Amino acid sequence: MGRWEPNARGRLEQAALELYGERGFEQTTVAEIAKRAGLTERTFFRHFADKREVLFAASGQLEDLLVRTVIEAPDSTAPIDAVAAALEAGGAALYHERARKRHTVIVANAELRERELVKLASLASALAEALRRRGVTDLAAQLTAEAGIAAFKVAFEHWVNEPDEKDLPQLIRESFDELKAVTAGK
Amino acid sequence: MGRWEPNARGRLEQAALELYGERGFEQTTVAEIAKRAGLTERTFFRHFADKREVLFAASGQLEDLLVRTVIEAPDSTAPIDAVAAALEAGGAALYHERARKRHTVIVANAELRERELVKLASLASALAEALRRRGVTDLAAQLTAEAGIAAFKVAFEHWVNEPDEKDLPQLIRESFDELKAVTAGK
DNA sequence: GGCACGATGTCAGTGGCTGTCATCAGCATA
DNA sequence: TATGCTGATGACAGCCACTGACATCGTGCC
Numbered sequence: 001m002g003r004w005e006p007n008a009r010g011r012l013e014q015a016a017l018e019l020y021g022e023r024g025f026e027q028t029t030v031a032e033i034a035k036r037a038g039l040t041e042r043t044f045f046r047h048f049a050d051k052r053e054v055l056f057a058a059s060g061q062l063e064d065l066l067v068r069t070v071i072e073a074p075d076s077t078a079p080i081d082a083v084a085a086a087l088e089a090g091g092a093a094l095y096h097e098r099a100r101k102r103h104t105v106i107v108a109n110a111e112l113r114e115r116e117l118v119k120l121a122s123l124a125s126a127l128a129e130a131l132r133r134r135g136v137t138d139l140a141a142q143l144t145a146e147a148g149i150a151a152f153k154v155a156f157e158h159w160v161n162e163p164d165e166k167d168l169p170q171l172i173r174e175s176f177d178e179l180k181a182v183t184a185g186k
Numbered sequence: 187m188g189r190w191e192p193n194a195r196g197r198l199e200q201a202a203l204e205l206y207g208e209r210g211f212e213q214t215t216v217a218e219i220a221k222r223a224g225l226t227e228r229t230f231f232r233h234f235a236d237k238r239e240v241l242f243a244a245s246g247q248l249e250d251l252l253v254r255t256v257i258e259a260p261d262s263t264a265p266i267d268a269v270a271a272a273l274e275a276g277g278a279a280l281y282h283e284r285a286r287k288r289h290t291v292i293v294a295n296a297e298l299r300e301r302e303l304v305k306l307a308s309l310a311s312a313l314a315e316a317l318r319r320r321g322v323t324d325l326a327a328q329l330t331a332e333a334g335i336a337a338f339k340v341a342f343e344h345w346v347n348e349p350d351e352k353d354l355p356q357l358i359r360e361s362f363d364e365l366k367a368v369t370a371g372k
Numbered sequence: 373g374g375c376a377c378g379a380t381g382t383c384a385g386t387g388g389c390t391g392t393c394a395t396c397a398g399c400a401t402a
Numbered sequence: 403t404a405t406g407c408t409g410a411t412g413a414c415a416g417c418c419a420c421t422g423a424c425a426t427c428g429t430g431c432c
Contacts (some may be wrong), residue, residue, distance in 0.1 A: 003425080004379080004380085004428055004429080006379085012412065014303055026302050029417090029418065029419085030418080030419065030420085031347050031418085032348030037394090039380075040234045040380075040381055040382080041419090041420090042380080042382080042383095042420095043379080043380055043381075043383070045419085045420060045421080046380080048381080049420095051420090052418075052421075074229075078371040078372070079368060080368055080369055080371055080372065090325075113304075114300055114301070114303070115300070116301050117300070117303040117304060117307055118303060121303055139340060139361070139364050140364060140367070141339060142336075142340050143336060143340055143361065143364055144368045145370070146336030146339065146340070147332075147333045147336055147365060147369060150329060150333055150336060151329060152333070152390080153332065154325060154328050154329055155427090156326075158325075175325070176266050177330065178325050178326060178329055179329045179333060179369055180369050180370065180371075181283075181326070182265060182266055182326050182329050182330045182333070182335060183266055183330075183365055183366050183369040183370070184366065184369070184370065185267065185366075186263040186264070190396085190397055190398080190410075190411085194410085194411085214390085214416080215386090215387065215388085216387080218386085219374065225411075225412090226411070226412055226413080227388090227389090228389095228390090228411080228412070228413080228414095229411055229412075231388085231389060231390075232411080233379075236388075237387095237389090237390095238390065342414080
């Protein structure tokens with residue numbers, strides 16, 4: 001096991017998810033993660049900014065997908081519906097088992113929940129920016145994006161918590177319908 | 187300056203806000219804050235769970251105010267309007283100058299922005315719980331609360347960034363109006 | 373074979389945060 | 403007034419996340 005084993009980053013992600021799941025986030029040291037991946041602590045921090053970030057490596061790709069979907073929506077599509085379509089597409093790209101495992105680790109620790117909020121806020125920012133490029137007002141873009149993320153969040157939580165696996169895009173659609181109802185004063 | 191000077195907690199808050207403003211959050215050590223307050227580092231951590239929390243001591247009171255306002259709203263009030271009323275009341279309780287100073291410190295640092303998201307999420311949770319006690323469905327309560335917080339967030343940012351001071355509750359009302367418009371597909 | 377470059381290892385250091393125990397102010401009570 | 407109790411603070415040692423600096427190793431290219 002010399003240096004240069006392939007996919008150091010992926011090995012670190014795998015080792016971290018395992019250890020966080022086995023003994024908890026706080027009870028795991030970065031040195032242990034690195035050791036399981038056959039690397040050193042210093043190398044861990046070359047790949048990830050901090051101990052939490054290793055769980056959120058995929059969020060950048062998700063962001064790209066959302067932005068692309070909003071941009072590619074027909075001009076006639078209302079902003080809220082473009083955001084809904086993007087989040088449904090994002091939801092369709094998630095694997096239930098992996099998402100559930102990861103979510104279990106995250107909800108068990110305050111620092112990880114905190115970081116997840118940052119990632120969701122980042123998604124909202126990206127969605128808002130994409131809407132602005134469609135000519136949507138700044139205010140409307142921010143509100144649409146934030147409200148959309150709220151709908152996604154609620155749907156996602158139901159998805160990972162319900163015993164019988166449902167279709168996430170379908171749950172997202174229902175969540176948006178409910179959002180429209182409550183903001184209409186229902 | 188023996189022990190037992192009054193209001194240790196308040197002195198720590200004041201010293202922290204000053205130092206974070208003067209030289210930045212990262213460039214300030216907890217030992218320095220404690221020293222300026224005439225205390226030791228260990229005592230700082232007896233009053234605040236971590237270095238960031240010292241800036242968010244007031245958020246608990248704000249949460250109480252929001253919850254109370256939702257609960258006291260007339261039964262006939264729609265959930266979204268009860269939330270709007272609560273956030274307007276919360277907005278009315280903020281002082282522009284102090285809020286601006288604090289917000290400047292927070293936006294300048296990623297860790298502090300992260301913590302602020304946690305506080306906003308906590309407010310959303312509390313609002314949702316208050317709505318549930320009014321008999322609102324779980325799903326509707328979560329969505330209403332989250333969307334309401336989004337409206338507040340947008341209004342608050344405008345308030346602290348606009349050069350001419352506007353009325354925060356008024357901005358919040360306008361933000362809710364816009365929220366209702368965009369979720370209606372406008 | 374030699375060389376450039378990027379990935380990794382090694383080491384020392386800073387600072388956030390915690391556990392533990394000693395110490396001290398204030399208060400009650402004998 | 404002495405004594406004892408309680409809660410806040412100090413002092414100290416220690417863990418670990420994270421960083422900077424420099425050495426070392428692999429790989430590809432000439």
